[in-house]
Amino acid sequence: MIAKTIFINARLEASCFKPGQLLPEDISLPEIAVAGRSNVGKSSLINALLNTKIAKTGQTPGKTRSINFYNVEIKETNKNFRLVDLPGYGYAARSRGERNEWKKLISAYIKEREQLKLILHLVDFRHGLLKNDKELQEWIRAYEKNILVVFTKADKIPKGKWLSTKQNYVKDGLFSYDIPIITSSEKKEGVDELRDFIKNF
Numbered sequence: 151m152i153a154k155t156i157f158i159n160a161r162l163e164a165s166c167f168k169p170g171q172l173l174p175e176d177i178s179l180p181e182i183a184v185a186g187r188s189n190v191g192k193s194s195l196i197n198a199l200l201n202t203k204i205a206k207t208g209q210t211p212g213k214t215r216s217i218n219f220y221n222v223e224i225k226e227t228n229k230n231f232r233l234v235d236l237p238g239y240g241y242a243a244r245s246r247g248e249r250n251e252w253k254k255l256i257s258a259y260i261k262e263r264e265q266l267k268l269i270l271h272l273v274d275f276r277h278g279l280l281k282n283d284k285e286l287q288e289w290i291r292a293y294e295k296n297i298l299v300v301f302t303k304a305d306k307i308p309k310g311k312w313l314s315t316k317q318n319y320v321k322d323g324l325f326s327y328d329i330p331i332i333t334s335s336e337k338k339e340g341v342d343e344l345r346d347f348i349k350n351f
Contacts, residue, residue: 155345156225160200163219163232169258173219175265181232182348183260185290186272187283188238191302194335195272196220196235199344205235217259224349231348234259234266239282260293268296268327268351270344275301275312275332278319287325299330300344305337 166172186192193205200222218235236259237252260266269290273279279287290297307315312332320330331347333340 154342155349157200157222157345158225159221159223160202160204160233161221162204163221165216165218167216167255169255172217172259175263176232177265179221179230179232179265180267181234181263181265182351183234183236183266183269184272185236185256185269185286186238186302187274187280190238190272190274191335192235192238192272195300195302195333195341196233198333198335198338198341200233217255226349232265239286260290260295266295268298270300271297271326272300272302273319273330275304275315276306278322279324284324291325296327297325298328298347299324299326300340301330301332303334303336304332304339305334 164171164173184192184196196205197203200220204220205218215237217237220233220235221230222233223230236256239252239256260269271283271287271290273283287297301316301319304312316330316332320326324330328347331340331344333344335341
């Protein structure tokens, strides 16, 4: 039996609201960022992934306003990496000024971050890639960063339809470093698969 990947000793290193607050890069800590629309279930998936309630969740979309850096240890390798939680995008209730600040903050992080090895692009499995999801993918690819699509909230769709639904989204066009992973934080579906992918990546 293949042992499951386990992340331990996850801790919040910093919450950064402005570009000048971003943590300096550490060559010993590769970074994997998590991006997605507001209310896509980003915080819930991070908590499921790290097996702890480290990321704040709530009913109000757009709750995460900062870039949050989590230092995570992989038990099997005794190696650490940073999981970087990016603020959700596409929340219409935010003012234009707030959305512009979001863009400046994200751009400052992504643009020249050499230790940023992969961006997990979370997409609601019920809807697939919406317009601003596709815009985000184009924007990230312009910076030549790797993207892995991770579908969330899969428990909202009958499991028998998962494969065909995923295939349809792939046919419609998306960018993903590898085959998209289907997850449900509620049912813990796909979480082990995502952990294994991160460790191997």
